[in-house]
Amino acid sequence: MKTYQVDENGYYGRFGGSYVPEILYRCVKDLQERYLVELGSATFRQEYHRLLRDYAGRPSPLYHAARLSDRTGCKVYLKREDLNHTGAHKINNTIGQILLAQRMGKRRIIAETGAGQHGVATATVCALMDMPCVVYMGRTDVERQQPNVQRMQMLGATVIPVTSGNMTLKDATSEAIRDWCCHPADTFYIIGSTVGPHPYPDMVARLQSVISEEIKWQIREKEGRDYPDYLIACVGGGSNAAGTIYHYVDDERVKIVLAEAGGKGVCSGMSAATIRLGREGIIHGARTLVMQNDDGQIEEPYSISAGLDYPGIGPVHAYLSEQKRADVLAVDDDEALAAAFELTRLEGIIPALESAHALGALKKVRFRPSDVVVLTLSGRGDKDMDAYIRAFIKQ
């Protein structure tokens, strides 16, 4: 049977792999050899699921959004990752990785962050486990995401502003990799999405796969069958999408729709639609689609949503798009904003701007009235109130 899961060498077709400097070879190899054994062990699973339940608040509800369904012309369920502790799906991954770090005897945690959501989720589990935490964040992001910087500091993390390049997520990631190169023996790098060298994309997808594991039994309870007709999620690096589709990716009855950030328009020069605009290249240790100019210099992406403006994309999503297993739609800033206001007024739920891109995709698909759609609401909108208020005033 054809499978879209990672192969034994860490590839999805041509995409993925592990392109790391010599000094990290040993430590990435270690991780490759250990992660499946550890994640599969009974004691890891017990501790991971206990924390997901008692600490993060899982299972997250699968909510039938009746008024949104009426408006969309099919049956829409929302997978409520916005209700997790720290406000998004990111905590599923950081809980898993810090347990792995402990089992591998690491004593220090580093992470990169763009909008600060992954930084907060990492600082949170470091406080919980009493481990020192260093978070790299571009200086531009430090300035525009102050509340998250303050949350990380209150949690006890050291936030290091990065001043190279455009001082955003890609530069923070490069700096975190540099730190890792200096401390490969005692440091565990908690990556926030399905990006980076193998095994990270597969490891993060597995840690987020609890989302589709829950969808399976929840949709069976509600619809009497364990699969929907459509799964919809937004993609930045691709982790909430990877978790949403994990247990369905080889089930062709289920259509997959991914929403990437169109920004001010795919052809406007201000976009983060990496799958549409990117060309094959290597970024942060993986072969994937990359937004780059003719000289191979990375082009700075733009989106109203700080969580979606990464110039690369998870290798799995590059592959699913190439194979036409997933339909990738670009949703522009304006469309995402409109979708966020619509959800708020129809359902009383203020979504994260990232998640609003998935909601925007609902307008671009022609559904049949009998279709059952599960859309992952990756996070809540508290952090985006400034952008929403500015948009509201303009209306």
Ligand SMILES: *Cc1c(COP(=O)(O)O)cnc(C)c1O
């Ligand atoms: C970080 C983030 C995203 C984008 O990351 P993925 O790895 O693509 O899921 C989406 N939504 C929210 C709420 C986020 O915090």
